[in-house]
Amino acid sequence: xxxxxxxxxxxxxxxxxxxxxxxxxxxxxxxxxxxxxxxxxxxxxxxxxxxxxxxxxxxxxxxxxxxxxxxxxxxxxxxxxxxxxxxxxxxxxxxxxxxxxxxxxxxxxxxxxxxxxxxxxxxxxxxxxxxxxxxxxxxxxxxxxxxxxxxxxxxxxxxxxxxxxxxxxxxxxxxxxxxxxxxxxxxxxxxxxxxxxxxxxxxxxxxxxxxxxxxxxxxxxxxxxxxxxxxxxxxxxxxxxxxxxxxxxxxxxxxxxxxxxxxxxxxxxxxxxxxxxxxxxxxxxxxxxxxxxxxxxxxxxxxxxxxxxxxxxxxxxxxxxxxxxxxxxxxxxxxxxxxxxxxxxxxxxxxxxxxxxxxxxxxxxxxxxxxxxxx
Numbered sequence: 001x002x003x004x005x006x007x008x009x010x011x012x013x014x015x016x017x018x019x020x021x022x023x024x025x026x027x028x029x030x031x032x033x034x035x036x037x038x039x040x041x042x043x044x045x046x047x048x049x050x051x052x053x054x055x056x057x058x059x060x061x062x063x064x065x066x067x068x069x070x071x072x073x074x075x076x077x078x079x080x081x082x083x084x085x086x087x088x089x090x091x092x093x094x095x096x097x098x099x100x101x102x103x104x105x106x107x108x109x110x111x112x113x114x115x116x117x118x119x120x121x122x123x124x125x126x127x128x129x130x131x132x133x134x135x136x137x138x139x140x141x142x143x144x145x146x147x148x149x150x151x152x153x154x155x156x157x158x159x160x161x162x163x164x165x166x167x168x169x170x171x172x173x174x175x176x177x178x179x180x181x182x183x184x185x186x187x188x189x190x191x192x193x194x195x196x197x198x199x200x201x202x203x204x205x206x207x208x209x210x211x212x213x214x215x216x217x218x219x220x221x222x223x224x225x226x227x228x229x230x231x232x233x234x235x236x237x238x239x240x241x242x243x244x245x246x247x248x249x250x251x252x253x254x255x256x257x258x259x260x261x262x263x264x265x266x267x268x269x270x271x272x273x274x275x276x277x278x279x280x281x282x283x284x285x286x287x288x289x290x291x292x293x294x295x296x297x298x299x300x301x302x303x304x305x306x307x308x309x310x311x312x313x314x315x316x317x318x319x320x321x322x323x324x325x326x327x328x329x330x331x332x333x334x335x336x337x338x339x340x341x342x343x344x345x346x347x348x349x350x351x352x353x354x355x356x357x358x359x360x361x362x363x364x365x366x367x368x369x370x371x372x373x374x375x
Contacts, residue, residue, distance in 0.1 A: 015069040015366065016065070016069065018366050019065070019068055019069075019362055019365070019366060020295065020299070020362060020365050022291075022295070023292065023295050023358070023361070023362065023365075024061075024064075024065075024362070026288050026291055026292050026295075027061075027064070027292070027343060027355075027358055028057070028061065029288060030285070030288055030289070030292075030342075030343045030344060031053075031057045031060075031343045031344070031351075032057070033273070033285065033344060034053055034269065034343055034344035034345070034346075035050050035053050035054045035057065036050075036250075037269055037272055037273050037276075037344065038050040038053050038265055038269075038346055040250060040251045040253070040256075040257075040272070040276065041256065041264050041265045041269075041272065043251070043257065044251060049265050049346045052346070052348075053346055053351070056348050056351045056352065057351065059352070060351050060352050060354075060355035061355065063352065063355055063356065063359065064355040064356070064358050064359035064362065065359070065362075066359070067355075067356060067359025067360060067362075067363060068359045068360075068362035068363045068366060069363075069366065070363065071367060071370070072305075072307075072308060072363055072364065072366075072367035072370055072372070073370070073372065075126065075311075075360065075363065076130060076133075076307055076372055078126075079126035079127050079129065079130035079307075080126075080127050080130060082122070082123045082126050082127070083123040083124060083126060083127035083152070084123075085123065086116060086119055086120040086122075086123035086124075086156070087120070087123070087155070087156055087159075089107060089114070089116035089119075089120070090116045090117065090120055090156055090159040090160065091159065092107055092116070093105065093106070093107050093116055093159075093163065094159065094162070096108075097163075098113065103163050103164060103165060104163050105117065105163045105165055112348065114348075114349045115347075115349040115350075117156075117160045117163070117165060117168050117172065118349045118350055118353040119349065119352075119353045119356065120156050120160075120172070121172055121175055121318055121353070122315075122353060122356050122357055122360070124152065124153065124156065124172070124175065124176060124179070125175070125179065125311060125314040125315060125318065125357075125360075126311065126360075127152055128149055128152065128176070128179045128180075128183070128310070128314070129179070129306075129307050129308075129310040129311040129314060130307055131148065131149060131152075132149075132179075132183040132184075132306060132310055133305065133306040133307035133310065133372065135183075137184065140183060140184050140185055140186075141184075141185055141186035141188075141189070146180075146185070146189070149176075149179075149180060152176070153172075153173060153176030153177070154173075156172065157169050157172045157173045157176070160172055164209060165338070166208065166337070167325075167337025167338055167339055168337075168338070168339070170337075171321055171322065171325060171339065174321060175314070175317065175318045175321060177190075177193070178314065178317045178318075178321070179310065179314045179317075182310055182313050182314060182317070183310055216335055231262070232262050232263070232268070232336055233330075233332050233336055235255060235260045235261050235262070236261065236268055236271045236330045236331070236332070237331065237332055238255055238260070239253065239255035239256060239260070239261050239271045239272065239274070239275040240271055240274045240275060240330070240331060242254070242255065242275060243274050243275040243276065243277070243278045243279065243282075244278050244279065245278050245279045245280055246278040246279075246280060246281075247274070247275065247276050247277040247278030247280075247281055248275060248276055248278075249276060250276055250277075251276070252276060253272055253275040253276045254275075255271075255275055256271075256272045256275060256276075261275075265345075265346045266338075266340060266345045266346050266347060267326065267329070267330070267336075267338060267339065267340065267341075267345065268330055269341055269344050269345050269346070270282075270285075270326065270327055270330050270341050270344070271330045273285065273344070286327075289323055289342075292316075292319065293316055293319065293320055295361075296312055296313070296315065296316030296319070296361055297313070297316060299312045299361060299364055299365045299368065300312035300313040300316065300364070302365075302368045303364055303368045304368065304369055304370070304371060305370065305371060305372040307372050308364045308367065308368065308370070308372070311360060311361075311364055312360075312361055312364040312365075315357045315358075315360055315361050316361070318357065319342055319354070319357065322339055322340070322341075322342050323341065323342055325337065325339045326339045326340065326341040326342075326345075327341070342354050
């Protein structure tokens with residue numbers, strides 16, 4: 001492993017000291033807020049969610065630091081390998097996955113159960129960052145060089161869609177398209193793609209399951225079925241509004257603790273937080289998220305290699321997309337989809353995937369002056 005450590009950093013202590021510890025502190029702080037809210041969800045008990053979230057935070061933190069201190073050349077070399085492993089995991093779900101709540105999205109590995117669609121997006125980011133690092137700038141917008149990256153996006157997105165997981169499939173595709181934009185693809189492709197979305201949207205609509213169509217109708221008019229498909233979003237709005245400016249206090253949220261609010265330990269954890277901590281608390285949390293995004297942007301702009309620059313920016317954009325969609329969902333700006341709030345929502349695969357991504361972001365910061373081969 002020593003051959004993959006940056007030669008610029010001559011000691012373990014030096015590598016640790018070079019990390020962006022403010023970014024690490026923000027990641028840990030938001031995760032601990034998640035631990036606190038999961039404790040509240042369970043009515044003042046660390047079981048069953050809070051203690052597991054804390055354990056995953058500790059494991060994820062060690063994993064993140066390990067990813068961060070390895071030379072970026074190592075991640076450059078295995079970028080395609082990580083993508084292939086993720087793709088094989090998605091294919092394995094099709095044949096060997098566990099079915100829960102009408103969907104086959106999880107893979108039982110014995111000691112742990114994972115949702116391969118989560119780490120697959122890190123594999124996509126690594127692979128596309130390597131692809132565009134090797135590609136001369138003048139070839140980026142040539143059609144023949146666009147076929148492979150489109151296939152790298154479409155194939156896993158289709159496998160995720162078949163699980164079925166429409167929300168994650170759309171977000172995965174959006175992340176992929178964002179990487180193409182960050183790589184410098186001509187705006188003409190995005191304009192043509194926007195036009196193509198019209199017939200594609202109609203075809204996709206005909207393929208949706210009934211519950212997926214109902215989510216769209218609920219988004220447009222949640223009051224049409226307040227005790228059915230519109231229940232989640234209406235209760236979420238009530239909870240956020242009832243929190244007021246200062247909140248009802250820790251463990252004092254009525255909508256959540258009287259079980260009006262569904263999925264409060266996963267998709268709707270921000271709703272519970274806003275009810276108990278109020279608008280001020282929600283704004284503080286959003287500022288912390290914003291600081292992570294700004295740090296990601298500045299790390300990307302300081303990087304010398306195209307691989308590092310695309311990698312850092314893509315991880316930041318992926319983080320933003322999940323953050324934006326989750327919060328927009330719980331306040332009624334987007335349809336309800338199963339998207340976790342990064343670092344706060346309960347879920348082992350989600351936590352470790354975010355930590356992997358943050359580890360790569362820290363890695364870029366440590367190795368921002370490292371030159372990479374174009375081979």
